[in-house]
Amino acid sequence: xxxxxxxxxxxxxxxxxxxxxxxxxxxxxxxxxxxxxxxxxxxxxxxxxxxxxxxxxxxxxxxxxxxxxxxxxxxxxxxxxxxxxxxxxxxxxxxxxxxxxxxxxxxxxx
Amino acid sequence: xxxxxxxxxxxxxxxxxxxxxxxxxxxxxxxxxxxxxxxxxxxxxxxxxxxxxxxxxxxxxxxxxxxxxxxxxxxxxxxxxxxxxxxxxxxxxxxxxxxxxxxxxxxxxxxxxxx
Numbered sequence: 669x670x671x672x673x674x675x676x677x678x679x680x681x682x683x684x685x686x687x688x689x690x691x692x693x694x695x696x697x698x699x700x701x702x703x704x705x706x707x708x709x710x711x712x713x714x715x716x717x718x719x720x721x722x723x724x725x726x727x728x729x730x731x732x733x734x735x736x737x738x739x740x741x742x743x744x745x746x747x748x749x750x751x752x753x754x755x756x757x758x759x760x761x762x763x764x765x766x767x768x769x770x771x772x773x774x775x776x777x778x
Numbered sequence: 779x780x781x782x783x784x785x786x787x788x789x790x791x792x793x794x795x796x797x798x799x800x801x802x803x804x805x806x807x808x809x810x811x812x813x814x815x816x817x818x819x820x821x822x823x824x825x826x827x828x829x830x831x832x833x834x835x836x837x838x839x840x841x842x843x844x845x846x847x848x849x850x851x852x853x854x855x856x857x858x859x860x861x862x863x864x865x866x867x868x869x870x871x872x873x874x875x876x877x878x879x880x881x882x883x884x885x886x887x888x889x890x891x892x893x
Contacts, residue, residue, distance in 0.1 A: 711782075711884030712821070713883075765836060766882060
C-alpha cells in the first residue's frame, strides 16, 4: 500500500465551482501535511500546509485533515481557469524526506 | 534571488551515454533533493543531501550518483543511461528539512529522454 494515495483525475469543473481534492494516507506517524500545485511543465510549488486535524483557510483555499479516517482534503472555492494544474498532497516521513501522492490533474473550464 | 536553477532544460541521450544534470540554489539552503517524476507516478526521491559533503539515498537511487561539494550545487550523474531513466528530473532545496514547516523549493525541471 502506498503511504499517500490520490485519485489521478483528470477532474474537469466549470469556472466558479467548488472543487474538492482528496488524499488518503496510511502512516499514522504523519503529523502534518502539505499541498503542492504544479502547473504544466513547471516544478511544484507549496500551496498550503496544515497540522493535525481541522481546517486551515487561505483565501479561496481550505485544507482539511481528518486523522481518524486518514483523509486529507483541499477545497477550492470560486474556481478559476488559473487554478488548472496538478495538485499533489505530501507528508514528511522519516529521514528528511517528503512522501508525495501521485497528484490530481484539475481543469477549470470557462 | 534566482531560487533553484537547473540545466539543461531538455536532453536526449543514447543508451549507455553519461551526463550530469546541474542544480544550483542561491537561498543558502542546507537541504537539497533530486526527484524524478514519471506520468501518473508522482515524485520519487532519488538522492538528498543535508549539507555540503553529506549525501544519502532516497527511494530510487539505482543508476544515479550525486555529490555535494558546496552548499549551492548538487549535481546528479547518470553513468550508463537506460530507457527506464526517461523522466522529468526536479531538484529542490529547503532550509531546515521537511520535518519542520520549511518549504521545499523546486527548480523548473530537466526533461530527459533516453533512446
